[in-house]
Amino acid sequence: MNPRPLDHEDPDRLYTVTGGRSRADENSLDLVTLIVSECDSAPGMQSEYVRIIEMCARPMAVAEISAALRLPISVVKILLCDLLDAGQVTARNPAAAAPAQLPDPKTLKQVLVGLRKL
Amino acid sequence: MDSASSELATHVPLRSTIDTGLKIVVVGGFGVGKTTMVSSVSEIRPLSTEETMTRAGIGIDDAGGVADKFTTTVAFDFGRITLNDRMVLYLFGAPGQERFWFLWDRLFSGSLGAVVLVDTRRLADSWYAIDRLEHHRMPFIVARNIFDGAQVHPLEHVRDALDLAADVPLIDCDARRRDSCKTTLITLVDHLYTLSSAAQENAP
Numbered sequence: 001m002n003p004r005p006l007d008h009e010d011p012d013r014l015y016t017v018t019g020g021r022s023r024a025d026e027n028s029l030d031l032v033t034l035i036v037s038e039c040d041s042a043p044g045m046q047s048e049y050v051r052i053i054e055m056c057a058r059p060m061a062v063a064e065i066s067a068a069l070r071l072p073i074s075v076v077k078i079l080l081c082d083l084l085d086a087g088q089v090t091a092r093n094p095a096a097a098a099p100a101q102l103p104d105p106k107t108l109k110q111v112l113v114g115l116r117k118l
Numbered sequence: 119m120d121s122a123s124s125e126l127a128t129h130v131p132l133r134s135t136i137d138t139g140l141k142i143v144v145v146g147g148f149g150v151g152k153t154t155m156v157s158s159v160s161e162i163r164p165l166s167t168e169e170t171m172t173r174a175g176i177g178i179d180d181a182g183g184v185a186d187k188f189t190t191t192v193a194f195d196f197g198r199i200t201l202n203d204r205m206v207l208y209l210f211g212a213p214g215q216e217r218f219w220f221l222w223d224r225l226f227s228g229s230l231g232a233v234v235l236v237d238t239r240r241l242a243d244s245w246y247a248i249d250r251l252e253h254h255r256m257p258f259i260v261a262r263n264i265f266d267g268a269q270v271h272p273l274e275h276v277r278d279a280l281d282l283a284a285d286v287p288l289i290d291c292d293a294r295r296r297d298s299c300k301t302t303l304i305t306l307v308d309h310l311y312t313l314s315s316a317a318q319e320n321a322p
Contacts, residue, residue: 031141032139032206033139034138059132059133060132061139061208064198073167073169074169074170074171103140105315110201111140111230111307112307113201113202114200114207115303118159118199
């Protein structure tokens with residue numbers, strides 16, 4: 001179980017795809033923030049950007065993008081921040097409750113209705 | 119297990135109207151059935167990803183003065199449930215071991231709540247997870263995964279053994295069965311709803 005492909009990943013590749021940066025504005029992106037493309041990919045774009053833009057024609061969560069690209073979450077966040085800065089994607093943020101704060105009853109009710117329909 | 123074909127099979131796009139992502143975490147020790155539970159209710163084949171974090175090696179044996187930093191890598195599986203035209207719920211299976219908790223804030227703060235999946239043959243594995251969830255003030259329920267042939271104790275014995283507060287729901291589930299996993303999730307969200315409604319009534 002749990003294959004660990006990244007354990008064998010060449011660190012140089014992770015360095016290269018992020019242009020050597022190691023931090024993203026982590027507060028703005030959650031595992032379940034939904035990313036949507038706002039443009040088509042253009043020739044000459046770095047391949048990871050191209051793939052993100054193509055995948056996010058429909059909304060896709062940060063965690064799903066990470067799984068599809070086989071890159072760690074933190075690396076994907078750095079790539080996404082570049083695309084967000086350039087206006088090539090937008091983020092639909094989760095109704096993020098502050099940590100240690102309960103979600104509001106109205107949201108939870110909607111979750112319950114959805115789960116009961118499963 | 120590679121490349122375009124598996125990605126295509128796995129990537130079922132969300133509806134374009136979806137604008138809210140929510141998350142629930144299933145915490146449990148190795149082999150307790152987290153991935154099975156995620157698979158049972160997910161609308162996509164469960165995906166796997168990783169997070170890495172470099173931190174100072176405080177409290178770690180000195181490796182000859184070479185490593186004053188080391189990298190923690192945690193792998194986790196997840197699945198997805200579209201709730202309605204706007205909301206999608208992601209279900210993350212998280213390993214309960216110690217190194218994982220260093221990444222809790224980064225990955226799982228903001229979760230609706232957690233399901234602690236326990237195997238009564240290895241109850242001690244769950245103590246640490248429950249302690250950490252309480253520390254992070256993350257509401258949770260406990261679900262005992264029923265394994266074939268496992269001796270079944272009354273649930274109240276499990277509550278005692280886990281030193282679980284009376285108001286924390288404790289249920290049986292079968293991680294292989296979709297309806298059982300669905301009931302487990304509904305029990306958690308019902309519990310959250312009760313807590314949230316009470317908090318709102320008590321608000322000034």
